[in-house]
Amino acid sequence: MGHREDLLEGAKRCLLEKGFARTTARDIVKESGTNLASIGYHYGSKDALLAQAYIALVESMGEADGAGWGPREGAVTPAGSLERFQEVWAAVIDAMPRTxxxxxxxxxxxxxxxxxxxxxxxxxxxxxxxxxxxxxxxNDIPEAELDKETVDTEGRFYQTLLNGLMVQWLFDPDSATSAERLTEGLRRIIGPATRT
Structure with missing residues (x-):
């Protein structure tokens, strides 16, 4: 690995240990085995490096322990179904202790x-x-094939649910919404809406 990658890996470890506000440039240098000048050269600033490290952590979240957030291996639920909806949210919730x-x-x-x-x-x-x-x-559609409208509507819907669900799980896991309750809530909302 070069300095750029070493810095990123060191910054990720610092973020998980200390958080964003408490991580210093010296912490990153110590953790990565690099030097202070490398931060500016490769990332422009400590904050930009930490932001990139955070993004890398989020991107790796779905692959935690090799499990991913998608349906469990061997699942045969159809894309777009309530069963798939519940499976994905169950996987996200299951990953919560690791993420x-x-x-x-x-x-x-x-x-x-x-x-x-x-x-x-x-x-x-x-x-x-x-x-x-x-x-x-x-929906089983590869990311590269998604149209803008789908991303701007369905993507925003799922992202909003994800953010709200994570707030609940961080605040109090014992009272947080389960995948089953989330799915039943959606079922109750869309049932009357589709009868019109």
Whole structure:
């Protein structure tokens, strides 16, 4: 690995251990075995490096323990079905203990976003990518083949559910919504809506 990759890996470890606000450039250098000048050369600033490290952590979340967030291996539920909806959310919830640190970082960054416009811009771009990244788990359409309207509607819907669900699980896992309750809620909402 080169300095760029070493910095990214060191920054990821620092984020998970200390969070965004408490991680210093010296922490990253110590963790990565690089030097302070490398941060500016490769990433422009410590905050930009930490934002990239956070994005890399989020991207790897769906592949935690090799399981992914999609339907369980061998699942045969049809794409777009309520059964698939429930399977995907069950997988997301099941991954929560392994991904809790990353979700805590997410909410730290949301609260700090107004104070760090450079980081906020990177995270807004990542959020747009996240909308298209979540869709294939539900509809089996490869991300590269998704049209803008689907990403802007269905992707936003799933992303909104994901963010709300994670707030509940971070705050109190014992009272948080289960995949079964989320699916039943959707069933009750769409039932009357489709009768008109």
């Amino acid at each position: 809790r640190g990353i979700w805590m970082l997410s909410f730290e960054l949301i609260l700090m976003g107004d104070r760090m416009p450079e980081v906020r811009k990177l995270l807004i771009e990542a959020q747009e990518q996240g909308r298209s990244g979540i869709l294939p788990m539900f």
